[in-house]
């Protein structure tokens with residue numbers, strides 16, 4: 562069982578096979594697989610608790626419905642891990658609150674309906690044959706709460722959501738790693754062989770391998786080893802409606818693809834989110850909330866109201882007040898192509914990257930961690946790795962998004 566502790570004087574491990582910087586879902590998943598591979602694994606986390614920065618603001622959804630074959634495969638790997646979580650971690654009857662109620666993309670634009678046909682065809686060709694293309698009427702027959710304006714939908718029933726808290730602590734319990742809280746990485750020492758140690762604010766841990774899994778702070782941590790990462794940070798909000806009896810409990814994650822607003826049932830209410838265009842920003846420990854967000858997604862007069870495709874929200878809005886709402890904000894860590902960086906960092910032997918999930922780290926982190934460890938122990942090669950850092954280097958560097966972000 563993994564050990565979570567605030568190391569007192571003299572308790573900091575002096576040496577490790579691998580030190581992971583960052584105790585969010587990405588760092589903790591990586592620690593689980595490192596420890597299962599027999600490596601003495603230490604995670605350093607600056608905050609008072611694991612999973613308390615970006616991971617805590619996630620809407621906790623997962624999907625295989627991506628447009629690139631690489632991301633589809635990555636997410637199917639994670640979904641496999643979620644589906645067999647107790648076997649994988651060895652925790653009997655582990656309950657991660659897995660709900661496979663589907664992801665439903667909707668459009669009211671006929672031009673977009675044509676694009677839906679192309680997207681679903683691409684997904685089928687990539688092996689994701691269980692994505693359904695629905696007409697507006699077919700979608701309404703299946704999900705009667707939808708607006709008459711909808712002209713097309715894409716749906717996959719195996720997508721859904723879960724409890725990221727349970728997944729994260731399941732990985733902790735199933736590992737033999739040490740998780741050091743209130744311990745910040747402040748330096749990465751290099752010698753002629755590459756990485757030599759991680760310097761923390763509690764002392765030095767000698768190691769030949771470091772994993773940068775510091776979420777929005779990854780750029781700063783990689784700079785400790787002299788490496789510049791192409792990461793951009795954008796603020797994102799998540800609104801919890803604590804109680805709303807009008808929300809259909811069996812609804813899928815319902816996405817207005819024309820505006821980006823999406824919601825799903827949660828407890829006695831729902832979670833609502835949207836990626837608004839914001840200016841890139843610096844990493845933040847506390848991401849300030851914009852209290853105009855609830856009005857943007859709930860006011861029936863707003864052009865991006867959730868009621869646009871799910872009209873019951875227009876009635877629900879009259880029943881809601883601030884005490885029924887809980888708003889939080891976090892930062893998406895983007896790469897230029899909106900796909901994660903998972904793998905070694907050429908130029909600095911022993912430096913590994915697991916970051917840049919571009920809004921998909923809760924769902925991609927577990928399989929990303931598994932793949933990174935295969936690279937670390939030499940079971941796979943970076944030349945076959947679609948998430949290699951190499952794709953951002955040199956004159957042929959990838960600079961265009963390959964995925965849309967929700």
Ligand SMILES: Cc1cc2nc3c(=O)[nH]c(=O)nc-3n(C[C@H](O)[C@H](O)[C@H](O)COP(=O)(O)OP(=O)(O)OC[C@H]3O[C@@H](n4cnc5c(N)ncnc54)[C@H](O)[C@@H]3O)c2cc1C
Nearest residue numbers: 583585586587607615616620622746776891921922923924
């Ligand atoms: C509103 C919102 C909704 C989202 N919804 C979803 C969703 O539905 N599905 C999905 O897959 N993804 C979602 N995401 C994205 C997802 O939350 C992130 O991709 C994921 O949590 C990233 O995990 P992480 O471990 O990389 O980063 P984090 O959770 O941010 O963890 C990084 C950790 O590194 C630590 N750290 C940083 N610097 C140091 C240092 N020097 N020393 C020690 N520790 C350090 C930090 O304290 C932090 O705990 C959402 C994000 C937001 C903001």
